[in-house]
Amino acid sequence: MKCGTVAVIGRANAGKSTLVNVLVGEKVAIVSPKPQTTRDRILGVLNEEGAQIVFVDTPGIYRSQNALTGVMMHTTETSAKDVDLILFVHDGHKGVADTDISLMKKYIAYGAPMLIAYTKTDIMPEENIPADAKKLYEEGVCCDVVPVSARRGKNIAKLKALIREMLPEGEPLFPEDVVSDRSERFMVGEIMREKILLKYDKEIPHGVAVIVNTFKKREGKEMYDVDLDIVCEKSNHKAILIGKQGSALKETLAFARKEMEAFLGCKVFLTAYVKVKDDWRDRPELMREFGYGKEEN
Ligand SMILES: Nc1nc2c(ncn2[C@@H]2O[C@H](COP(=O)(O)OP(=O)(O)O)[C@@H](O)[C@H]2O)c(=O)[nH]1
Numbered sequence: 001m002k003c004g005t006v007a008v009i010g011r012a013n014a015g016k017s018t019l020v021n022v023l024v025g026e027k028v029a030i031v032s033p034k035p036q037t038t039r040d041r042i043l044g045v046l047n048e049e050g051a052q053i054v055f056v057d058t059p060g061i062y063r064s065q066n067a068l069t070g071v072m073m074h075t076t077e078t079s080a081k082d083v084d085l086i087l088f089v090h091d092g093h094k095g096v097a098d099t100d101i102s103l104m105k106k107y108i109a110y111g112a113p114m115l116i117a118y119t120k121t122d123i124m125p126e127e128n129i130p131a132d133a134k135k136l137y138e139e140g141v142c143c144d145v146v147p148v149s150a151r152r153g154k155n156i157a158k159l160k161a162l163i164r165e166m167l168p169e170g171e172p173l174f175p176e177d178v179v180s181d182r183s184e185r186f187m188v189g190e191i192m193r194e195k196i197l198l199k200y201d202k203e204i205p206h207g208v209a210v211i212v213n214t215f216k217k218r219e220g221k222e223m224y225d226v227d228l229d230i231v232c233e234k235s236n237h238k239a240i241l242i243g244k245q246g247s248a249l250k251e252t253l254a255f256a257r258k259e260m261e262a263f264l265g266c267k268v269f270l271t272a273y274v275k276v277k278d279d280w281r282d283r284p285e286l287m288r289e290f291g292y293g294k295e296e297n
């Protein structure tokens with residue numbers, strides 16, 4: 001059968017995690033309009049008749065600003081090596097700049113076959129697509145370009161078929177019922193972080209880490225107890241996260257709990273405390289404590 005790993009590479013916010021979720025058919029990675037949403041390497045596994053495709057969602061391509069983005073960029077780079085295929089995700093509605101072309105060429109040079117998913121075609125004029133494809137071809141980006149919309153599900157079947165074709169024959173790496181290498185415990189923390197990314201503005205979400213202290217099913221009950229620490233970088237951020245008489249936090253927790261319940265298929269009793277750890281994103285020992293830069297969580 002066709003089996004292999006596909007590294008999903010591209011700029012921050014290009015739409016990588018959204019595309020991986022759509023390809024896998026389940027939410028394996030959180031998504032938000034803010035860059036730096038994905039901090040870890042996450043595997044999403046697509047099982048089909050005669051094929052297993054393992055997508056490696058990555059944090060994306062960054063210029064390193066602090067120790068955390070440094071680790072994130074390192075994760076992206078190591079993920080792009082030793083895979084069967086690189087799926088380069090390009091945000092089509094932003095056009096094609098010379099810097100995009102040099103990035104694409106850089107990853108082609110890594111040696112694995114490459115395919116470009118030119119995404120977000122739902123929010124751009126259709127006539128730009130052939131012009132951009134021509135530009136890529138003329139500039140020597142020698143691989144297939146597939147225009148898709150992850151949001152609308154457009155051309156996803158075609159992309160999947162092409163990926164499948166390009167993978168080698170082999171044995172599956174995961175059991176058939178596995179969709180992600182991440183635990184439910186990890187996803188619950190990520191769901192919390194996604195809701196914070198969606199609800200708060202500016203620099204607050206980027207400085208937030210979520211630590212899962214408790215993730216436990218109640219004995220004999222269809223219910224999970226989840227206790228989290230929401231760690232932020234500054235005490236004024238803590239005040240904003242909590243809001244007047246706790247109102248902002250309450251809303252965010254309710255929002256997160258709803259999705260956790262849908263994800264786990266049962267009730268969740270959610271508690272969370274907001275803590276401040278000054279500038280943790282520049283403190284490698286704290287980053288490690290929060291689980292960043294490790295292969296597994
Ligand atoms: N209109 C449109 N928006 C998209 C599409 N794919 C992703 N997005 C949005 O782009 C933003 C970044 O997506 P995300 O998957 O987190 O990007 P990543 O940083 O590359 O993983 C989110 O707000 C998504 O909802 C698409 O096909 N069409």
Ligand SMILES: [Mg+2]
Nearest residue numbers: 016017037038
């Ligand atoms: Mg992402």
